[in-house]
Amino acid sequence: MTITHRPVLLEQVVAALVAPSFKARRATQSMPAPGTVDGVFVDATFGRGGHSRALLSYLSPHARLFVLDKDPAAIQVAQQLQQDDPRVVAIHCGFEHLYDSLDAHGVEAIDGMMMDLGVSSPQLDEAERGFSFTRNGPLDMRMNNSTGQTAAQWLAQASINDMKEVIHHYGEERHAFQIAKAIATRRQSSPLQTTHDLAQLVSSIVPTRPQAHHPATRTFQAIRIYINRELEALQAALPLALQLLRPGGRLAVISFHSLEDRIVKRFIATGARPEAAYAHLPLTEEQLPRPWLNSLGRVLPAQEEIAANPRARSAVLRVAERTSRPLTEGWRNEWQEVAAYYEHAGQPYARRRGR
Numbered sequence: 001m002t003i004t005h006r007p008v009l010l011e012q013v014v015a016a017l018v019a020p021s022f023k024a025r026r027a028t029q030s031m032p033a034p035g036t037v038d039g040v041f042v043d044a045t046f047g048r049g050g051h052s053r054a055l056l057s058y059l060s061p062h063a064r065l066f067v068l069d070k071d072p073a074a075i076q077v078a079q080q081l082q083q084d085d086p087r088v089v090a091i092h093c094g095f096e097h098l099y100d101s102l103d104a105h106g107v108e109a110i111d112g113m114m115m116d117l118g119v120s121s122p123q124l125d126e127a128e129r130g131f132s133f134t135r136n137g138p139l140d141m142r143m144n145n146s147t148g149q150t151a152a153q154w155l156a157q158a159s160i161n162d163m164k165e166v167i168h169h170y171g172e173e174r175h176a177f178q179i180a181k182a183i184a185t186r187r188q189s190s191p192l193q194t195t196h197d198l199a200q201l202v203s204s205i206v207p208t209r210p211q212a213h214h215p216a217t218r219t220f221q222a223i224r225i226y227i228n229r230e231l232e233a234l235q236a237a238l239p240l241a242l243q244l245l246r247p248g249g250r251l252a253v254i255s256f257h258s259l260e261d262r263i264v265k266r267f268i269a270t271g272a273r274p275e276a277a278y279a280h281l282p283l284t285e286e287q288l289p290r291p292w293l294n295s296l297g298r299v300l301p302a303q304e305e306i307a308a309n310p311r312a313r314s315a316v317l318r319v320a321e322r323t324s325r326p327l328t329e330g331w332r333n334e335w336q337e338v339a340a341y342y343e344h345a346g347q348p349y350a351r352r353r354g355r
């Protein structure tokens with residue numbers, strides 16, 4: 001059986017990259033003719049290539065699409081696509097290495113990049129990948145299952161405090177401490193080896209409520225995020241995209257939980273409203289920093305999409321466009337200063353200068 005992945009917010013992501021004037025709030029975008037868009041594009045999370053294929057239908061024969069994924073199974077599919085379509089280049093790497101991996105292909109600037117974060121349906125649905133609490137398999141959870149520590153290996157030796165922190169922080173799980181303690185007790189007699197071992201243990205601690213998610217949902221999410229260093233990779237990749245995007249180039253990111261979305265939201269706020277960080281200084285309009293990015297808004301899936309594809313339920317697409325402000329020497333320091341402001345401001349778009 002071939003397990004496929006149903007892409008989320010498909011038309012909206014493609015429009016975000018190629019529509020001449022994209023605005024999230026517009027219900028329909030005016031699209032270019034198929035096969036006419038030139039430039040260099042990146043799909044940083046290829047998966048099974050749903051978004052890539054839709055984008056390719058708009059790209060001209062001269063355009064190029066670099067597709068990345070850290071999952072060897074996803075890259076196998078991407079390599080097949082590369083054989084069938086000379087515009088495609090498949091790269092097996094994490095998007096946190098985006099800059100160096102494109103540099104190795106002689107690419108210094110791009111016209112658009114999309115990221116569709118999290119796990120793909122094949123990863124969830126193939127029991128042996130160990131991501132799913134409903135399908136019994138080895139407790140693995142690595143997106144790149146050719147290297148690194150599995151979830152079982154980590155749970156076999158992590159301290160109670162480390163497990164509690166991960167489950168609490170990345171899973172927003174109220175019972176994190178009890179779960180961590182139960183894992184430590186259980187592994188003294190027999191280590192957790194399968195997804196069902198972990199799911200059953202968590203279910204014995206977290207109360208099941210009718211209509212609610214499976215009690216192990218948050219714990220599985222947390223361990224997966226930790227094992228794959230998902231938030232660190234996202235934090236690292238976004239500034240690399242900024243460095244690569246040409247003026248007018250667009251970034252479109254779909255996230256699936258609040259921790260990811262917060263990172264994307266703050267990144268765009270930092271790029272789009274740097275002046276807010278200096279509102280307390282007596283500076284004239286001309287002395288205030290100009291934006292590196294323009295925010296083009298946020299798109300949520302329609303009810304029909306959620307009904308047809310429950311994975312879309314928690315999806316949020318954010319889109320930003322690179323301005324013409326160059327990245328001069330010292331831009332990183334200034335960026336960090338503004339980012340620190342937004343880290344504390346909390347609600348980036350709610351704040352207005354002088355209020």
Ligand SMILES: C[S@@+](CC[C@H](N)C(=O)[O-])C[C@H]1O[C@@H](n2cnc3c(N)ncnc32)[C@H](O)[C@@H]1O
Nearest residue numbers: 007045047048049050051069070071094095116
């Ligand atoms: C939601 S799926 C993408 C689905 C894809 N848009 C499609 O239409 O088929 C997310 C993919 O991102 C990959 N991924 C997650 N973190 C990554 C990272 N740091 N670098 C590269 N790929 C990553 C996963 O392996 C997975 O294949």
